Amino acid sequence: MESILEDLEQAEGLAALQSASEEIRDHYGVDHVVYHWVDSAGDQYGCGTYSDVWRDRYLEQNYLRVDPVILGCFQRFHPVDWKRLDWSSKPARTFQAEAIAHGVGNQGFSVPIRGPNGQFALFTVSHSCDDDMWATWTDAHRRDLILIAHTFNEKALEFEPDRAPEQSQALSPREVDAMTFLAMGYSRAQVADTLSISEHTLRVYIESARFKLGAMNTTHAVARAMSRGLIVV
Amino acid sequence: MESILEDLEQAEGLAALQSASEEIRDHYGVDHVVYHWVDSAGDQYGCGTYSDVWRDRYLEQNYLRVDPVILGCFQRFHPVDWKRLDWSSKPARTFQAEAIAHGVGNQGFSVPIRGPNGQFALFTVSHSCDDDMWATWTDAHRRDLILIAHTFNEKALEFEPDRAPEQSQALSPREVDAMTFLAMGYSRAQVADTLSISEHTLRVYIESARFKLGAMNTTHAVARAMSRGLIVV
DNA sequence: TGCCGCCTCACTATTTCTGGGGAGTAGAAA
DNA sequence: TTTCTACTCCCCAGAAATAGTGAGGCGGCA
Structure with a gap:
């Protein structure tokens, strides 16, 4: 053995x-x-x-x-x-x-x-x-x-x-929050409300995260964040 | 031991x-x-x-x-x-x-x-x-x-x-296809095109998958499909 | 001090998605 | 045989997301 x-x-x-x-x-x-x-x-x-x-x-x-x-x-x-x-x-x-x-x-x-x-x-x-x-x-x-x-x-x-663990850029805390709540099924309005920020601000985070992750849309960004282990849902 | x-x-x-x-x-x-x-x-x-x-x-x-x-x-x-x-x-x-x-x-x-x-x-x-x-x-x-x-x-x-088991209902092959391409960042139109079906049909799959997964929207459905190991991206 | 990243907020126009409805086929299961 | 699931297609109105632009304040770093 x-x-x-x-x-x-x-x-x-x-x-x-x-x-x-x-x-x-x-x-x-x-x-x-x-x-x-x-x-x-x-x-x-x-x-x-x-x-x-x-x-x-x-x-x-x-x-x-x-x-x-x-x-x-x-x-x-x-x-x-x-x-x-x-x-x-x-x-x-x-x-x-x-x-x-x-x-x-x-x-x-x-x-x-x-x-x-x-x-x-x-x-x-x-x-x-x-x-x-x-x-x-x-x-x-x-x-x-x-x-x-x-x-x-x-x-x-x-x-x-x-x-090949594609060296991915880390997300900022707010970006992680945004991705996490989106992955939990919240709409943008709900996430903004949960985080106590305006929806406009939230949108900046989402776009920023999308850019960092090289994603084409929100769903893609969440999927990438998950598969890279950047968020845990 | x-x-x-x-x-x-x-x-x-x-x-x-x-x-x-x-x-x-x-x-x-x-x-x-x-x-x-x-x-x-x-x-x-x-x-x-x-x-x-x-x-x-x-x-x-x-x-x-x-x-x-x-x-x-x-x-x-x-x-x-x-x-x-x-x-x-x-x-x-x-x-x-x-x-x-x-x-x-x-x-x-x-x-x-x-x-x-x-x-x-x-x-x-x-x-x-x-x-x-x-x-x-x-x-x-x-x-x-x-x-x-x-x-x-x-x-x-x-x-x-x-x-674990939120009645982990399996997805149909087409639903898996839909979730997979969405997780890859394709828009609905692109997915429909890739699968050679109409966008209307695609939408039925997405809604069906969303229902099976107990998800509130597409992003949520993709996130759940991923975390349950139903799709791999 | 100046630069940079992060957090916050705003506007407009366009595209995309969602949630209702309905309908027909094929094949497998009961 | 009947029933069920999977697959395909269609319409519409309203909600949501996206793509551009802009701004100011805070904190760390060189």
């Missing part, structure tokens, strides 16, 4: 994550170990020990929108055993049958992980065995898996070039 | 979390252990070992919008040492001085945690000691803290099911 985390922490590049997942698989003696990054924009990225055929099929069929593991974990915080997910819909059952046929295994355990800006990922371990055996195994390694999932995601975020 | 996690997992009710944080504090011999939940509506909830005076002061002054620990962790995935945060702004320095005066401690380590629907929380340990001592301590217990933070949040979500 210790050595796995250390190898993971020292991993450099996506190829290293690939071999890390193989190492984890061998260490725990399970069939598959997979890390799957999804963002709500629909982009995905993954690495792990599933066969290329299955991975390509998954992408090609856009199973992201069907896979009960994704759908179920997206609404949860807890790591979850696949048995507790909802496999009842027809597309889900089709998907399940196909997954098993591709060697995914009849048992699975997935840890949902979330990062800033709505980033979402899954760390999954799957295996073929009976229910009792799987329950014993997951019970014994649940904590390990949480830590591994966390470290895995830490690395994936690190390698994601997307995270 | 094991016993702490087990006690935490068996905790029932918020009072038990309160005493769990005291147990963690005593076990690790630090000054404070705090769990702090921040809601997409701006509501907060916390439990831990800070003094009542400091907690009330924090709420009363709305330090949520100033606290560099909140602002910094909100943009990160990694657990972070307080020294690495940005304390340079004047309000931040005022806040820092006051926090230390209230016995918070000059060192701190915070683990950001995220759940479904944009839920965000912090698990923080703080202490008074020199830098080397703190570095040694955090290095030794980093993994423990991640697991404890995870379990703590699991419990908090369990006890407060009403906090």
Whole structure:
């Protein structure tokens, strides 16, 4: 366990994550170990020990929108055993049958992980065995898996070039106030009233913030302020 | 460590979390252990070992919008040492001085945690000691803290099911498109053009999304969609 | 002292958004 | 089959936001 985390922490590049997942698989003696990054924009990225055929099929069929593991974990915080997910819909059952046929295994355990800006990922371990055996195994390694999932995601975020933290100009306190109340749904009149200033003044702040944030309108400015963590709503 | 996690997992009710944080504090011999939940509506909830005076002061002054620990962790995935945060702004320095005066401690380590629907929380340990001592301590217990933070949040979500889900109704694909482009700064006309639909139709989506999100206007709807992780910009 | 950023207030004209209403199609679920 | 949701289109009047311009006072910094 210790050595796995250390190898993971020292991993450099996506190829290293690939071999890390193989190492984890061998260490725990399970069939598959997979890390799957999804963002709500629909982009995905993954690495792990599933066969290329299955991975390509998954992408090609856009199973992201069907896979009960994704759908179920997206609404949860807890790591979850696949048995507790909802496999009842027809597309889900089709998907399940196909997954098993591709060697995914009849048992699975997935840890949902979330990062800033709505980033979402899954760390999954799957295996073929009976229910009792799987329950014993997951019970014994649940904590390990949480830590591994966390470290895995830490690395994936690190390698994601997307995270270029655009050095943004700080907003003045009044500008922060303005953006915050706007994000809370107040109209300009209400914000001005709340801050006890004239609406004209408020407008100056909004325009100033919009300029600093390089935004085209108020909604854009609020969105940028939020995604840069300049306001907390 | 094991016993702490087990006690935490068996905790029932918020009072038990309160005493769990005291147990963690005593076990690790630090000054404070705090769990702090921040809601997409701006509501907060916390439990831990800070003094009542400091907690009330924090709420009363709305330090949520100033606290560099909140602002910094909100943009990160990694657990972070307080020294690495940005304390340079004047309000931040005022806040820092006051926090230390209230016995918070000059060192701190915070683990950001995220759940479904944009839920965000912090698990923080703080202490008074020199830098080397703190570095040694955090290095030794980093993994423990991640697991404890995870379990703590699991419990908090369990006890407060009403906090996150404002019936977090999912948006339809077109609604997601609309919210996404609006968050990117497009005007309604531009979004309609981009999606190749009439502006009238677009407006239906926006209103529908606004209704589903319980938002008062477009800006509010976009802000909520973002903080609930329904769109990524 | 002069410069700069921040906070405050004002006017006008134009564009955009909001909140009512109504209506038809397709496909999935019950 | 019926019912429901998602998607598409349309009108209008009033409210709100935007783009320009302007001003003066306060505090920090060099």
